Amino acid sequence: MTRNINIFNKLIIFSVLIITNFTLFSCANQKSLTCKQIKTLVTDLSAKIEPALASDNVVEIKAIAQEFEMTSEKLLQIETNDDFLSQSTENLASTYREYGEVTSDFLQAFTTKNTENAIASKQAVNQLFTKQQQLVHEINDYCYPP
Numbered sequence: 001m002t003r004n005i006n007i008f009n010k011l012i013i014f015s016v017l018i019i020t021n022f023t024l025f026s027c028a029n030q031k032s033l034t035c036k037q038i039k040t041l042v043t044d045l046s047a048k049i050e051p052a053l054a055s056d057n058v059v060e061i062k063a064i065a066q067e068f069e070m071t072s073e074k075l076l077q078i079e080t081n082d083d084f085l086s087q088s089t090e091n092l093a094s095t096y097r098e099y100g101e102v103t104s105d106f107l108q109a110f111t112t113k114n115t116e117n118a119i120a121s122k123q124a125v126n127q128l129f130t131k132q133q134q135l136v137h138e139i140n141d142y143c144y145p146p
Contacts, residue, residue: 035143037090041134045071045096059088061107068100084142092135099128 048067052060075093080086102124109117 030080031082031085031143034078034082034089035139038075038076038085038092038139039143041071041074042092058107058111061103061110065100065103065107066105068096072096072100079128085139088139088142089137090141092132095132095135097130099125101130102128 032035045067049064052064072093075089075096078089080089093132098104102121106118106125108114
């Protein structure tokens with residue numbers, strides 16, 4: 001009888017270990033998937049807007065604003081149970097939304113030749129760039145620790 005209880009206890013412990021390992025693997029896998037989704041969106045955005053950044057073509061500048069807005073929306077659609085990634089994704093989405101708004105403001109200033117607003121938009125872009133770099137750096141450090 002004691003032998004059956006001992007085997008039963010070992011079976012329970014073994015089952016708990018399997019479930020725990022599966023849960024840990026699942027969490028790590030979810031984190032990895034979320035990190036990959038974020039990285040893909042940021043990389044795709046960069047590839048799309050980089051060629052247009054040197055342009056003074058109104059249509060291309062407008063497309064940049066739209067790309068920021070669309071990427072912001074896509075980031076907000078990422079589902080994760082990871083608190084850090086959830087908050088970071090929301091912050092990055094907010095930053096890209098602001099980028100879109102500032103780019104639209106710049107476009108308006110550019111087309112109306114409003115130098116003061118164009119300079120203010122450029123300053124806002126510089127601040128957003130710093131904020132974006134910090135967020136991306138934090139996400140990279142979390143997703144891909146050294």
